[in-house]
Amino acid sequence: MTVKPPLPVLRPALPTAVALAPYLQRIDATRWYSNFGPLLHDFEVRLAELCGLPHGAVATFSNGTLALMAALHAEKMRLPEQARWDHPKAVRRRCLMPSWTFVATAHAAVQVGLHPYFVDVDAANWALSPTALRARTDLEDVAAVIVVAPFGAPVDQAAWDAFAADTGIIVLIDAAAGFDALTSVPSARPGRCLTMVSLHATKAVGIGEGGLLVSSDADLVQEARRWGNFGFDADSKAEFPATNAKISEYSAAIGLAALDLWPERRPILAELSAAYRAALSPISGLKTVPGFGQGWVSSTCNIITPLPTQDLAAGLAARGIQTRRWWNGGCKPHPAFAATPSDPLPVTDRISAAALGIPFFHDLPADAVPQVAEALADIIAGFQGAKA
């Protein structure tokens, strides 16, 4: 008897060897392998164009986590010296962020010397609220806020630019999964605040490992890039302690081929999102990420249901359906951040106890959406029946 393999939760598909070949041949011809070569230039120009910005407004990094660190560094350098959080007299060292994010967000803040502090997300959109933050009375020691776009949902860039301008607090937008929202939802188009998008293999536009920063302030982006290029000035003198976070021409080749593929890929993901929306919306008690399938796409589909994640995951696994807790409960449950100071997090606790990623990728078999929806309806009905 043959056992049917489980339906995978994600099957990344980066550009094929055939699609990469013309770009690899360009590398062979120039023998330029890294350090801001012609392919990197073209990749960053195309990324900036997609964001509606000129060349220089986008810089790439070897991963999204390093891009977050580079962004915080660049913003710090804009502060007067005594106000920088690594100055002995600095008053502002706290970095407000949601616990409801992948641990990379908090890791990046710690690595640049900030003190993370977890704030609850808004139940309506699973993200930090600028209005709620403005109402706080404890902002005097806050240096920065990292806003996280939940699973690629759009972030209101204008609202956060206004918050940063009015409060003097640095705002960094972690839109790791937000490539599409950033390039196609008008209110999510990049503003002045630095925005990070991850180019990890699991993302909608992936190059294996990589990340980008974008802002309408190209000087700020280039300052971030300098941190990822040993802190070099124009004469290759290291001006401050920094690191190497460049991507090679090979990574840029994958990026160019991934952008070639994107116009074909995006409508497929949009159609799949719409199919899930239609199939899941009749299921009582089930919710997707707010706004899922409405004008933007991502590379995952995350749901919450009345069941604890492990029970739902076990029920789906028994029906041959793989799942994944993409943020694994958010930051706070991880030992690294268990002692991180925090507000009470009732919304985060509720969402993170129930959030689960279900199968989602561009070549998901045609019968998968009804199969997953049917399984979910069945498991949830059984759970509700047992409780009644």
Ligand SMILES: Cc1ncc(COP(=O)(O)O)c(C=O)c1O
């Ligand atoms: C919210 C969030 N922030 C940061 C990152 C880190 O990106 P990278 O894996 O490219 O370092 C991720 C990765 O998935 C993420 O989901």
